[in-house]
Amino acid sequence: MPQxxxxxxxxxxxxxxxxxxxxxxxxxxxxxxxxxxxGFPRQRRLGASSVGWLQSEIQEWIRQREIRECPAHV
Structure with a gap:
């Protein structure tokens, strides 16, 4: 039995x-x-005709865009 x-x-x-x-x-x-x-996370095959993306990868992609688009405050 698994623990x-x-x-x-x-x-x-x-x-x-x-x-x-x-x-x-x-x-x-x-x-x-x-x-x-x-330039965007690859989709993952879920079945014969369905795909999906990992939420964490989409969130990280959004964070990276925000970092690139926001100038550093001095």
Whole structure:
């Protein structure tokens, strides 16, 4: 029988394309264009005809854009 720890395990949520579009504000074509350029997290195959993105990767992509777009305060 498997042993379970009392610690809460972290499971990354999978976002489907409509959720990614709503979260990022990007259109479908822009998402796939950025993926092809290596500028957006790659989708993961969930089944024969479905894909999803890890929420943590989308959040990190948004954070990185905010860092690049915000000038450093001196």
């Amino acid at each position: 379970y720890s009392n610690e809460t395990e972290h499971f990354d949520r999978v976002l489907r394309r409509p959720q990614v579009i709503a979260t990022t504000g990007l259109k479908r074509s822009t998402i796939y264009h950025l993926i092809s350029l290596g």
